Amino acid sequence: xxxxxxxxxxxxxxxxxxxxxxxxxxxxxxxxxxxxxxxxxxxxxxxxxxxxxxxxxxxxxxxxxxxxxxxxxxxxxxxxxxxxxxxxxxxxxxxxxxxxxxxxxxxxxxxxxxxxxxxxxxxxxxxxxxxxxxxxxxxxxxxxxxxxxxxxxxxxxxxxxxxxxxxxxxxxxxxxxxxxxxxxxxxxxxxxxxxxxxxxxxxxxxxxxxxxxxxxxxxxxxxxxxxxxxxxxxxxxxxxxxxxxxxxxxxxxx
Amino acid sequence: xxxxxxxxxxxxxxxxxxxxxxxxxxxxxxxxxxxxxxxxxxxxxxxxxxxxxxxxxxxxxxxxxxxxxxxxxxxxxxxxxxxxxxxxxxxxxxxxxxxxxxxxxxxxxxxxxxxxxxxxxxxxxxxxxxxxxxxxxxxxxxxxxxxxxxxxxxxxxxxxxxxxxxxxxxxxxxxxxxxxxxxxxxxxxxxxxxxxxxxxxxxxxxxxxxxxxxxxxxxxxxxxxxxxxxxxxxxxxxxxxxxxxxxxxxxxxxxxxxxxxxxxxxxxxxxxxxxxxxxxxxxxxxxxxxxxxxxxxxxxxxxxxxxxxxxxxxxxxxxxxxxxxxxxxxx
Numbered sequence: 001x002x003x004x005x006x007x008x009x010x011x012x013x014x015x016x017x018x019x020x021x022x023x024x025x026x027x028x029x030x031x032x033x034x035x036x037x038x039x040x041x042x043x044x045x046x047x048x049x050x051x052x053x054x055x056x057x058x059x060x061x062x063x064x065x066x067x068x069x070x071x072x073x074x075x076x077x078x079x080x081x082x083x084x085x086x087x088x089x090x091x092x093x094x095x096x097x098x099x100x101x102x103x104x105x106x107x108x109x110x111x112x113x114x115x116x117x118x119x120x121x122x123x124x125x126x127x128x129x130x131x132x133x134x135x136x137x138x139x140x141x142x143x144x145x146x147x148x149x150x151x152x153x154x155x156x157x158x159x160x161x162x163x164x165x166x167x168x169x170x171x172x173x174x175x176x177x178x179x180x181x182x183x184x185x186x187x188x189x190x191x192x193x194x195x196x197x198x199x200x201x202x203x204x205x206x207x208x209x210x211x212x213x214x215x216x217x218x219x220x221x222x223x224x225x226x227x228x229x230x231x232x233x234x235x236x237x238x239x240x241x242x243x244x245x246x247x248x249x250x251x252x253x254x
Numbered sequence: 255x256x257x258x259x260x261x262x263x264x265x266x267x268x269x270x271x272x273x274x275x276x277x278x279x280x281x282x283x284x285x286x287x288x289x290x291x292x293x294x295x296x297x298x299x300x301x302x303x304x305x306x307x308x309x310x311x312x313x314x315x316x317x318x319x320x321x322x323x324x325x326x327x328x329x330x331x332x333x334x335x336x337x338x339x340x341x342x343x344x345x346x347x348x349x350x351x352x353x354x355x356x357x358x359x360x361x362x363x364x365x366x367x368x369x370x371x372x373x374x375x376x377x378x379x380x381x382x383x384x385x386x387x388x389x390x391x392x393x394x395x396x397x398x399x400x401x402x403x404x405x406x407x408x409x410x411x412x413x414x415x416x417x418x419x420x421x422x423x424x425x426x427x428x429x430x431x432x433x434x435x436x437x438x439x440x441x442x443x444x445x446x447x448x449x450x451x452x453x454x455x456x457x458x459x460x461x462x463x464x465x466x467x468x469x470x471x472x473x474x475x476x477x478x479x480x481x482x483x484x485x486x487x488x489x490x491x492x493x494x495x496x497x498x499x500x501x502x503x504x505x506x507x508x509x510x511x512x513x514x515x516x517x518x519x520x521x522x523x524x525x526x527x528x529x530x531x532x533x534x535x536x537x538x539x540x541x542x543x544x545x546x547x548x549x550x551x552x553x554x555x556x557x558x559x560x561x562x563x564x565x566x567x568x569x570x571x572x573x574x575x576x577x578x579x580x581x582x583x584x585x
Contacts, residue, residue: 030358130351162303162306163302183443193307194455195454201462204298208296
C-alpha cells in the first residue's frame with residue numbers, strides 16, 4: 001500500500017559492480033558522464049562507443065533492459081522539449097521531410113537526447129547497484145561534509161515512513177469520499193501535509209532525545225570501515241578512462 | 255525541472271556548480287553550531303518530509319494534478335539557510351539514488367531548485383510581510399506570494415543560464431517567455447498549497463514556523479479563520495501582476511506563450527504558423543532588437559534574482575544574530 005519505496009531503484013544481485021566500493025563507483029560515474037557531456041555533438045561515432053560501453057555495463061550489472069527503459073521516462077519532458085528545438089531555433093534552415101528546420105537545432109536535439117540518455121542510464125545503473133546508505137557512505141569517504149551526509153542519512157531512513165504516513169492519510173480521505181478535481185478543493189491535502197510536517201518535526205525531536213540517551217555526541221559511529229582497494233579503483237577507472245579517451249579523441253578530430 | 259546531462263554547456267555547468275558548492279559551504283558554516291547537535295535529525299526528518307511532499311499530488315484543474323517543489327516553504331518553515339540545505343540534499347539524493355536529474359547537471363539543478371527559490375523566496379516572504387498585517391493571515395498570505403515568486407525566480411534563473419549555456423541557438427526571449435509563463439501558472443498551485451501548509455502548521459505548532467517567530471503566541475491562539483480567502487485573493491492578484499508583466503515581454507518578443515501552447519499539444523494547428531518563413535524572417539530583420547531586448551530582459555531578471563537572494567542571505571544572517579536579543583526581550 002505504501003506510496004514510494006526507499007530502494008525503488010536498487011536491484012539485488014551479486015555482480016562485481018554491486019560489490020564495488022561506492023566511492024569508486026561514484027567517481028567513475030561522475031567522470032564518465034562529464035566526459036560524455038564534453039564530447040562534441042558532431043562526433044556521432046563517440047556516442048556509439050558510449051552506447052556500447054553502457055550496454056556492456058548494464059549486462060555486467062545484470063540490470064534488466066526493460067527496467068532501464070522504464071526509468072528513462074523521467075527525462076521524457078526534456079526530450080519532448082528537445083524535439084521542438086529544430087522548429088524554434090534560429091540559424092541556417094534545412095529541409096527535412098518537406099518542412100524547414102534549423103540545422104543547429106537538429107544538432108541540438110541530437111546533443112540533448114544523446115547526452116541525457118547516456119547520463120541518465122549511468123545514474124540508473126549506479127542507483128540499481130548501490131543501496132542508498134552505501135551511496136552516502138561513499139560520499140563521506142569522498143570528503144563530502146559530514147553534516148550533509150548525516151542529514152541525508154536521516155532523510156533516507158525516514159522518507160519511506162513519512163511518505164507512507166501521507167499515503168495513509170490520502171487513503172483515509174479517499175475512503176471517506178474525497179475526490180478533489182480543482183485546486184481550491186486541495187485544502188485537506190495541504191492540512192495533511194502540514195500535520196505531517198509537525199509530526200516529522202516532533203519525531204525528529206524524539207529521535208534526537210533517544211540518540212542523546214544512547215551517547216550521541218554530534219557524530220554518527222561508522223559501522224562499515226571497508227574502503228575501496230587498489231584493484232577496485234583500477235576496475236572502476238576503466239569506465240572513465242575509456243570515456244575521457246574517446247572524448248579527447250573526439251575533441252581533437254572534430 | 256530536474257534537468258538531465260548535457261542540457262546546458264560545460265562552462266555553465268561548472269560555473270553554477272562552483273556557485274552551488276560555495277553557497278552550500280557557506281550555509282553549512284553558518285549553521286554548523288546548530289547542525290552539530292539537535293538539528294541533524296530534525297533537518298534529516300524534515301528533508302524526508304520535503305521529499306515525501308514532492309511525491310504527493312494535489313489537484314490542479316479538471317482532474318489533473320501537480321506536486322509541490324517546496325523550497326520556499328522549507329525556507330519559511332525552517333529558515334532560509336537550513337531550508338536551502340535540506341532541499342539541496344533532497345535534490346542530490348534524487349540525482350544519485352533515483353536517477354532524477356543529471357550528475358553533471360547538479361550544479362544548475364541545485365542552484366535553480368534549492369538555493370535561488372529558498373533564499374529568493376524567503377526574501378520575498380520578508381518583504382511582503384512588511385506590507386501585510388502582522389498576523390497569522392499576513393504570514394500565510396506572504397508564504398503564498400513568496401512560493402509563487404520563488405517558482406518564477408527558478409524559471410528566470412534557468413532562462414538566464416540558457417542565455418549563457420544554451421547548446422542550441424533558441425532565442426532567449428522565447429525560452430524566457432515560455433519558462434516564466436508556464437511557471438507563473440505552476441506557481442499558483444505551489445502558492446495555494448504552501449500557504450495552506452504553513453497555515454495548518456501555524457494553527458498546530460506556531461513555534462515551528464521560522465518565518466513567524468516574531469508573532470505573539472496569544473494573538474495566534476484566537477484569530478478568526480479567514481485565511482483561505484486571503485490566500486486566494488493574494489494569489490490571484492500576484493498571478494495577474496505576473497501575467498501582465500510576462501505578456502509585456504511576450505508581446506515584445508516572438509510570442510513565447512504561443513510556443514508553450516504548441517508544446518502542450520496543439521502543435522498541428524500551430525505548426526504552419528510557427529514554421530512559416532515570416533517568423534524566421536522576423537528574427538533576421540529584428541536580430542539587433544531581439545538581442546538588445548534579450549540582454550535587457552536577462553539583466554532585469556538577473557538583477558531581481560540577485561537582489562532577492564542577497565536579501566534572503568541577509569535575513570538568514572540577521573535572523574540568527576538577532577535571535578538572542580529577541581528571546582531576551584521576550585522572557
